[in-house]
Amino acid sequence: LLANVNKWSFNVFVLDWFTNGHSFPYLVTHLFHTYNFIRTFKLDALKLYRTIRLVELGYCKTNPYHNSLHAADVVQAIHCNLLEENIYPHMTSLEMMAAILSAACHDLDHPGVNQNFLTSSSHYLVSLYNGVSVLENHHWKGTISILHESQVFQHLPSHQWKRLTYLIEILILATDISKQQEILRKFKVDLTDKHVHSHRHKQTIVQIALKCADICNPCRSWKVSRKWSQLICEEFFRQGDREKDLNLPLTTAYDRTQSTTAKIQTAGFMSFIVEPLFIEWDKFSPSHRSKQMLLNLRCNRVKWAEIEKKENEEVDGSIRRQSNTTLVS
Ligand SMILES: [Zn+2]
The missing domain is CATH 1.10.1300.10 (3'5'-cyclic nucleotide phosphodiesterase, catalytic domain)
Structure with missing residues (x-):
């Protein structure tokens, strides 16, 4: 290894x-x-x-x-x-x-x-x-x-x-x-x-x-990158839990009842923090590795956007089903 x-x-x-x-x-x-x-x-x-x-x-x-x-x-x-x-x-x-x-x-x-x-x-x-x-x-x-x-x-x-x-x-x-x-x-x-x-x-x-x-996690392969995303988001959600327990101002994105890993991943960290940094790195030191990092980042971002879209469709679907049930009853 x-x-x-x-x-x-x-x-x-x-x-x-x-x-x-x-x-x-x-x-x-x-x-x-x-x-x-x-x-x-x-x-x-x-x-x-x-x-x-x-x-x-x-x-x-x-x-x-x-x-x-x-x-x-x-x-x-x-x-x-x-x-x-x-x-x-x-x-x-x-x-x-x-x-x-x-x-x-x-x-x-x-x-x-x-x-x-x-x-x-x-x-x-x-x-x-x-x-x-x-x-x-x-x-x-x-x-x-x-x-x-x-x-x-x-x-x-x-x-x-x-x-x-x-x-x-x-x-x-x-x-x-x-x-x-x-x-x-x-x-x-x-x-x-x-x-x-x-x-x-x-x-x-x-x-x-x-x-x-x-901050290279989003630039790793999807399999590895996804695992890191889940771990960091679990840490964020635990902070959200503690904020609630201690009656502190709640960080909206860290509220596990409202947010998801996909929502956090697509919120802009990849586009506004990670990508600008790796673009400059690639300009300074262009190599097979730096190209791979940017390629992984862009593929992973598309994958998280697809997951978030699916999650939103499921939420919309369940709201529609709930309101239909209310209308029928
Ligand atoms: Zn660190």
């Missing part, structure tokens, strides 16, 4: 099944070996494995979506994105390792609800981070704590440690969807220069590579 890790068709659900729910440590350890990080940075293999397990345990198992399986999927996706021929040769080992670690830790200790919920429920994290990128700040700080505690990088020269932690910070913070337009604008300006030269230019590219990896 891990021999297919470079392919976009890689199915992390299958790996998770074969590893008894531990795809995350298998995949991350495999990539640390593949990229030769252990030898390059003289890492203690045992300390490294413990660190990876600590990160895995830092993900909440009961979240339907934001758990270590999503993290494993994002790690595999950023690995594919960074393999593109106009990126990989320009990356240093430290930058590659920062990218893989950021993908692995980008949703660490995710509470399974969004920032709006944390705000309306007066969660302590909101005041801790002044209401700005609350979750992303929490994931980043948690990551640095684990790396400190595990001492896996304690022997690195200070300039390397500084660069590693700086990259992890800017990469994880860039996963805040509300920052997408800002980063995409910077990326479009950088697109005029196709060569990956400066630190700043490379950082924007890797930020975009991680953002693409984080």
